[in-house]
Amino acid sequence: MSDIAERVKKIVIEHLGAEEAKVTENASFIDDLGADSLDTVELVMAFEEEFGCEIPDDAAEKILTVKDAIDFIKANAAA
Amino acid sequence: MFDLTGKSALVTGASGGIGAAIARALHAQGASVALSGTKVEALEALALELGERAFVTPANLSNTAATEALIKTAESAMGQVDILVNNAGLTRDGLAMRMKDEDWQLVLDVNLTAGFRLSRAVLRGMMKRRWGRIIGITSIVGVTGNPGQANYAASKAGMIGMSKALAAEVASRNITVNCVAPGFIATAMTDVLPDEQKQKLTGAVPAGRLGDPRDIAAGVVYLASEQAGYVTGQTLHINGGMAMI
DSSP, X not given: OHHHHHHHHHHHHHHHTOOGXXXXXXXXXXXXXXXXXXXXXXXXXXXXXXXXXXXXXXXXXXXXXXXHHHHHHHHHXXX | OOOOTTOEEEETTTTSHHHHHHHHHHHHTTOEEEEOOSOHHHHHHXXXXXXXXXXXXXXXXXXXXXXXXXXXXXXXXXXXXXXXXXXXXXXXXXXXXXXXXXXXXHHHIIIIIHHHHHHHHHHHHXXXXXXXXXEEEOOTHHHHOOTTOHHHHHHHHHHHHHHHHHHHHHGGGTEEEEEEEEOSBOSHHHHTSOHHHHHHHHHTOXXXXXXOHHHHHHHHHHHHSGGGTTOOSOEEEESTTSSOO
Protein backbone atom coordinates (compact mmCIF):
# COMPACT_ATOMS: atom_id res chain seq x y z
CA MET A 1 0.00 0.00 0.00
CA SER A 2 2.84 2.40 0.74
CA ASP A 3 3.90 1.63 -2.80
CA ILE A 4 0.87 3.62 -4.04
CA ALA A 5 1.83 6.54 -1.81
CA GLU A 6 5.36 6.51 -3.16
CA ARG A 7 4.19 6.40 -6.78
CA VAL A 8 1.73 9.25 -6.17
CA LYS A 9 4.45 11.37 -4.57
CA LYS A 10 6.85 10.63 -7.41
CA ILE A 11 4.28 11.86 -9.98
CA VAL A 12 3.62 15.00 -7.96
CA ILE A 13 7.34 15.76 -7.68
CA GLU A 14 7.88 15.20 -11.40
CA HIS A 15 4.85 17.17 -12.59
CA LEU A 16 5.05 20.12 -10.27
CA GLY A 17 8.80 20.22 -9.93
CA ALA A 18 8.19 20.32 -6.17
CA GLU A 19 10.85 19.65 -3.55
CA GLU A 20 10.57 16.13 -2.20
CA ALA A 21 10.50 17.34 1.40
CA LYS A 22 7.44 19.47 0.72
CA VAL A 23 5.42 16.63 -0.79
CA THR A 24 3.90 15.38 2.45
CA GLU A 25 0.57 13.59 2.62
CA ASN A 26 -1.19 16.69 3.84
CA ALA A 27 0.31 19.00 1.25
CA SER A 28 -2.26 20.79 -0.90
CA PHE A 29 -1.37 20.84 -4.59
CA ILE A 30 -2.44 24.44 -5.03
CA ASP A 31 -1.74 26.02 -1.63
CA ASP A 32 1.50 24.24 -0.72
CA LEU A 33 3.00 22.97 -3.95
CA GLY A 34 2.37 25.88 -6.29
CA ALA A 35 0.05 24.10 -8.72
CA ASP A 36 -2.48 26.05 -10.77
CA SER A 37 -5.84 24.64 -11.83
CA LEU A 38 -4.44 23.34 -15.11
CA ASP A 39 -1.65 21.54 -13.21
CA THR A 40 -4.26 19.73 -11.12
CA VAL A 41 -6.00 18.55 -14.30
CA GLU A 42 -2.68 17.24 -15.57
CA LEU A 43 -1.93 15.53 -12.26
CA VAL A 44 -5.23 13.68 -12.42
CA MET A 45 -4.42 12.62 -16.00
CA ALA A 46 -1.03 11.34 -14.83
CA PHE A 47 -2.61 9.40 -11.95
CA GLU A 48 -5.10 7.83 -14.35
CA GLU A 49 -2.29 6.72 -16.60
CA GLU A 50 -0.01 5.42 -13.83
CA PHE A 51 -2.72 3.45 -12.05
CA GLY A 52 -4.88 2.45 -15.01
CA CYS A 53 -8.03 3.87 -13.52
CA GLU A 54 -10.52 6.50 -14.54
CA ILE A 55 -11.03 9.42 -12.19
CA PRO A 56 -14.43 11.01 -12.90
CA ASP A 57 -14.64 14.81 -12.87
CA ASP A 58 -16.66 14.99 -9.66
CA ALA A 59 -14.07 12.84 -7.87
CA ALA A 60 -11.18 14.77 -9.41
CA GLU A 61 -12.55 18.02 -7.97
CA LYS A 62 -12.19 16.57 -4.47
CA ILE A 63 -8.56 15.53 -4.91
CA LEU A 64 -6.88 18.56 -3.38
CA THR A 65 -4.02 17.05 -1.39
CA VAL A 66 -1.50 14.26 -1.80
CA LYS A 67 -3.47 12.20 0.70
CA ASP A 68 -6.73 12.71 -1.24
CA ALA A 69 -5.04 11.24 -4.30
CA ILE A 70 -3.57 8.29 -2.40
CA ASP A 71 -6.92 7.50 -0.76
CA PHE A 72 -8.84 7.68 -4.02
CA ILE A 73 -6.38 5.44 -5.81
CA LYS A 74 -6.24 2.91 -2.94
CA ALA A 75 -10.04 2.68 -3.07
CA ASN A 76 -10.38 2.53 -6.85
CA ALA A 77 -7.25 1.44 -8.66
CA ALA A 78 -6.78 -1.94 -10.22
CA ALA A 79 -2.99 -1.83 -10.07
CA MET B 1 8.34 27.67 -43.78
CA PHE B 2 5.14 26.19 -42.45
CA ASP B 3 6.33 22.58 -42.72
CA LEU B 4 3.87 20.20 -41.06
CA THR B 5 5.73 16.94 -41.61
CA GLY B 6 4.96 14.48 -38.84
CA LYS B 7 1.88 16.36 -37.63
CA SER B 8 -1.61 14.87 -37.68
CA ALA B 9 -4.64 17.01 -38.46
CA LEU B 10 -8.36 16.38 -38.14
CA VAL B 11 -10.52 18.51 -40.42
CA THR B 12 -14.28 18.50 -39.91
CA GLY B 13 -16.57 19.37 -42.79
CA ALA B 14 -13.88 18.14 -45.16
CA SER B 15 -16.43 17.28 -47.84
CA GLY B 16 -17.25 20.96 -48.33
CA GLY B 17 -15.37 23.42 -50.52
CA ILE B 18 -13.44 25.19 -47.76
CA GLY B 19 -12.88 22.04 -45.68
CA ALA B 20 -11.47 20.13 -48.66
CA ALA B 21 -9.13 23.02 -49.51
CA ILE B 22 -7.92 23.10 -45.89
CA ALA B 23 -7.29 19.34 -45.92
CA ARG B 24 -5.40 19.58 -49.23
CA ALA B 25 -3.24 22.44 -47.97
CA LEU B 26 -2.34 20.78 -44.65
CA HIS B 27 -1.58 17.56 -46.48
CA ALA B 28 0.59 19.39 -49.01
CA GLN B 29 2.67 20.75 -46.11
CA GLY B 30 3.34 17.17 -45.00
CA ALA B 31 0.64 16.56 -42.39
CA SER B 32 -1.43 13.42 -42.09
CA VAL B 33 -5.12 14.31 -42.37
CA ALA B 34 -8.30 12.73 -41.05
CA LEU B 35 -11.21 13.81 -43.22
CA SER B 36 -14.49 14.11 -41.38
CA GLY B 37 -17.89 14.99 -42.74
CA THR B 38 -21.23 13.47 -43.56
CA LYS B 39 -20.79 12.95 -47.32
CA VAL B 40 -18.76 9.74 -47.27
CA GLU B 41 -18.35 9.51 -51.05
CA ALA B 42 -16.86 12.99 -51.26
CA LEU B 43 -14.50 12.19 -48.37
CA GLU B 44 -13.38 8.97 -50.02
CA ALA B 45 -12.77 10.75 -53.31
CA LEU B 46 -10.66 13.35 -51.52
CA ALA B 47 -8.69 10.67 -49.66
CA LEU B 48 -8.03 8.91 -52.95
CA GLU B 49 -6.81 12.17 -54.49
CA LEU B 50 -4.47 12.84 -51.55
CA GLY B 51 -3.14 9.28 -51.43
CA GLU B 52 -0.89 8.47 -48.47
CA ARG B 53 -1.45 10.07 -45.07
CA ALA B 54 -5.20 10.59 -45.67
CA PHE B 55 -7.91 8.87 -43.64
CA VAL B 56 -11.69 8.96 -43.93
CA THR B 57 -13.43 9.44 -40.57
CA PRO B 58 -17.09 10.30 -41.24
CA ALA B 59 -19.18 11.71 -38.41
CA ASN B 60 -22.49 13.46 -38.00
CA LEU B 61 -21.70 16.26 -35.58
CA SER B 62 -25.34 16.92 -34.72
CA ASN B 63 -25.07 13.63 -32.82
CA THR B 64 -23.29 13.87 -29.44
CA ALA B 65 -22.09 10.27 -29.34
CA ALA B 66 -20.73 10.47 -32.90
CA THR B 67 -18.87 13.66 -31.99
CA GLU B 68 -17.27 12.05 -28.94
CA ALA B 69 -16.32 8.99 -30.99
CA LEU B 70 -14.71 11.02 -33.78
CA ILE B 71 -11.59 11.95 -31.82
CA LYS B 72 -10.99 8.32 -30.85
CA THR B 73 -11.42 7.25 -34.48
CA ALA B 74 -9.02 9.94 -35.70
CA GLU B 75 -6.50 9.09 -32.98
CA SER B 76 -6.56 5.41 -33.84
CA ALA B 77 -6.15 6.21 -37.55
CA MET B 78 -3.25 8.66 -37.15
CA GLY B 79 -1.88 7.90 -33.66
CA GLN B 80 -2.72 11.36 -32.34
CA VAL B 81 -4.37 14.66 -33.26
CA ASP B 82 -1.96 17.63 -33.21
CA ILE B 83 -4.11 19.99 -35.25
CA LEU B 84 -7.88 20.23 -34.99
CA VAL B 85 -9.72 22.30 -37.58
CA ASN B 86 -13.32 22.91 -36.55
CA ASN B 87 -14.68 23.72 -39.96
CA ALA B 88 -17.99 21.85 -40.08
CA GLY B 89 -20.95 24.15 -40.19
CA LEU B 90 -24.40 24.54 -41.60
CA THR B 91 -27.01 27.24 -42.06
CA ARG B 92 -30.75 27.36 -41.41
CA ASP B 93 -31.44 30.93 -42.40
CA GLY B 94 -34.60 32.85 -41.64
CA LEU B 95 -35.73 36.06 -40.03
CA ALA B 96 -35.50 35.82 -36.26
CA MET B 97 -39.22 36.50 -35.88
CA ARG B 98 -39.95 33.39 -37.86
CA MET B 99 -37.03 31.22 -36.78
CA LYS B 100 -37.99 27.87 -35.32
CA ASP B 101 -36.36 26.64 -32.13
CA GLU B 102 -35.10 23.55 -33.99
CA ASP B 103 -33.31 25.69 -36.56
CA TRP B 104 -31.68 27.76 -33.85
CA GLN B 105 -30.63 24.69 -31.90
CA LEU B 106 -29.29 22.63 -34.79
CA VAL B 107 -27.03 25.45 -35.99
CA LEU B 108 -25.69 26.05 -32.47
CA ASP B 109 -25.21 22.31 -31.90
CA VAL B 110 -23.21 21.65 -35.05
CA ASN B 111 -21.34 24.93 -35.48
CA LEU B 112 -20.47 25.65 -31.86
CA THR B 113 -21.16 22.81 -29.42
CA ALA B 114 -19.58 20.10 -31.56
CA GLY B 115 -16.48 22.27 -31.92
CA PHE B 116 -16.31 22.61 -28.15
CA ARG B 117 -16.66 18.87 -27.59
CA LEU B 118 -13.98 18.07 -30.16
CA SER B 119 -11.65 20.67 -28.67
CA ARG B 120 -12.15 19.30 -25.15
CA ALA B 121 -11.40 15.79 -26.35
CA VAL B 122 -8.18 16.66 -28.24
CA LEU B 123 -6.80 18.85 -25.46
CA ARG B 124 -5.92 15.84 -23.32
CA GLY B 125 -3.35 14.52 -25.77
CA MET B 126 -2.14 18.01 -26.68
CA MET B 127 -1.51 18.83 -23.01
CA LYS B 128 0.55 15.69 -22.59
CA ARG B 129 2.59 16.33 -25.70
CA ARG B 130 2.93 20.05 -24.97
CA TRP B 131 1.96 20.94 -28.52
CA GLY B 132 -1.34 21.61 -30.21
CA ARG B 133 -3.23 23.78 -32.64
CA ILE B 134 -6.99 24.30 -32.57
CA ILE B 135 -8.36 26.37 -35.42
CA GLY B 136 -12.01 27.33 -35.73
CA ILE B 137 -13.45 28.41 -39.05
CA THR B 138 -15.79 31.17 -38.03
CA SER B 139 -17.29 33.80 -40.33
CA ILE B 140 -17.31 37.50 -40.93
CA VAL B 141 -21.00 37.47 -39.96
CA GLY B 142 -20.01 36.37 -36.46
CA VAL B 143 -18.47 39.82 -36.10
CA THR B 144 -20.69 42.01 -38.27
CA GLY B 145 -24.03 40.18 -38.01
CA ASN B 146 -26.25 39.47 -41.00
CA PRO B 147 -30.03 39.64 -41.33
CA GLY B 148 -31.60 36.19 -41.54
CA GLN B 149 -28.70 34.55 -39.74
CA ALA B 150 -29.30 35.11 -36.03
CA ASN B 151 -28.48 31.46 -35.34
CA TYR B 152 -25.46 31.27 -37.65
CA ALA B 153 -24.03 34.61 -36.51
CA ALA B 154 -24.48 33.59 -32.86
CA SER B 155 -22.70 30.28 -33.44
CA LYS B 156 -19.79 31.97 -35.22
CA ALA B 157 -19.45 34.75 -32.63
CA GLY B 158 -19.62 32.04 -29.97
CA MET B 159 -16.76 30.22 -31.59
CA ILE B 160 -14.59 33.35 -31.39
CA GLY B 161 -15.33 33.83 -27.68
CA MET B 162 -14.82 30.15 -26.92
CA SER B 163 -11.48 30.18 -28.73
CA LYS B 164 -10.26 33.13 -26.70
CA ALA B 165 -11.19 31.41 -23.43
CA LEU B 166 -9.54 28.14 -24.47
CA ALA B 167 -6.48 30.02 -25.71
CA ALA B 168 -6.03 31.62 -22.29
CA GLU B 169 -6.45 28.27 -20.53
CA VAL B 170 -3.86 26.29 -22.45
CA ALA B 171 -1.35 28.85 -23.75
CA SER B 172 1.19 27.78 -21.12
CA ARG B 173 1.19 24.28 -22.60
CA ASN B 174 2.26 25.42 -26.06
CA ILE B 175 -1.23 24.95 -27.46
CA THR B 176 -2.70 27.76 -29.54
CA VAL B 177 -6.37 28.34 -30.28
CA ASN B 178 -7.32 30.69 -33.10
CA CYS B 179 -10.03 31.38 -35.65
CA VAL B 180 -10.09 32.13 -39.34
CA ALA B 181 -13.03 34.26 -40.47
CA PRO B 182 -13.81 33.98 -44.19
CA GLY B 183 -15.77 36.64 -46.02
CA PHE B 184 -17.52 35.76 -49.30
CA ILE B 185 -15.87 32.62 -50.64
CA ALA B 186 -16.69 30.98 -53.97
CA THR B 187 -18.03 27.50 -53.17
CA ALA B 188 -20.81 25.25 -54.40
CA MET B 189 -23.10 27.40 -52.24
CA THR B 190 -22.31 30.61 -54.13
CA ASP B 191 -22.01 28.94 -57.57
CA VAL B 192 -25.77 28.54 -57.76
CA LEU B 193 -26.49 32.23 -57.17
CA PRO B 194 -27.71 34.27 -60.17
CA ASP B 195 -25.04 36.43 -61.86
CA GLU B 196 -26.71 39.62 -60.73
CA GLN B 197 -26.43 38.58 -57.11
CA LYS B 198 -22.83 37.46 -57.57
CA GLN B 199 -21.99 40.91 -58.95
CA LYS B 200 -23.62 42.50 -55.95
CA LEU B 201 -21.55 40.32 -53.62
CA THR B 202 -18.36 41.14 -55.46
CA GLY B 203 -19.21 44.86 -55.37
CA ALA B 204 -18.99 44.79 -51.60
CA VAL B 205 -15.42 43.45 -51.69
CA PRO B 206 -12.60 45.95 -52.25
CA ALA B 207 -10.46 43.17 -53.74
CA GLY B 208 -13.07 42.92 -56.49
CA ARG B 209 -13.49 39.16 -56.40
CA LEU B 210 -14.94 36.44 -54.24
CA GLY B 211 -12.43 34.57 -52.13
CA ASP B 212 -11.11 31.18 -53.14
CA PRO B 213 -11.20 28.31 -50.62
CA ARG B 214 -7.40 28.22 -50.96
CA ASP B 215 -7.23 31.75 -49.55
CA ILE B 216 -8.76 30.37 -46.35
CA ALA B 217 -6.62 27.23 -46.37
CA ALA B 218 -3.44 29.34 -46.48
CA GLY B 219 -4.47 31.08 -43.27
CA VAL B 220 -5.12 27.74 -41.59
CA VAL B 221 -1.71 26.41 -42.66
CA TYR B 222 -0.08 29.47 -41.12
CA LEU B 223 -1.93 29.15 -37.81
CA ALA B 224 -1.17 25.41 -37.70
CA SER B 225 2.52 25.95 -38.25
CA GLU B 226 5.38 26.07 -35.78
CA GLN B 227 6.00 29.65 -36.88
CA ALA B 228 2.60 30.79 -35.55
CA GLY B 229 3.35 29.45 -32.05
CA TYR B 230 3.12 32.93 -30.48
CA VAL B 231 -0.24 33.70 -32.10
CA THR B 232 -3.17 32.68 -29.92
CA GLY B 233 -6.72 33.80 -29.20
CA GLN B 234 -6.81 35.65 -32.51
CA THR B 235 -9.19 35.79 -35.43
CA LEU B 236 -7.61 36.07 -38.85
CA HIS B 237 -10.05 37.79 -41.22
CA ILE B 238 -9.68 36.68 -44.83
CA ASN B 239 -12.24 38.65 -46.80
CA GLY B 240 -10.63 40.75 -49.51
CA GLY B 241 -11.03 43.86 -47.39
CA MET B 242 -14.81 43.50 -47.15
CA ALA B 243 -14.68 44.28 -43.44
CA MET B 244 -11.59 45.72 -41.80
CA ILE B 245 -11.71 44.90 -38.13
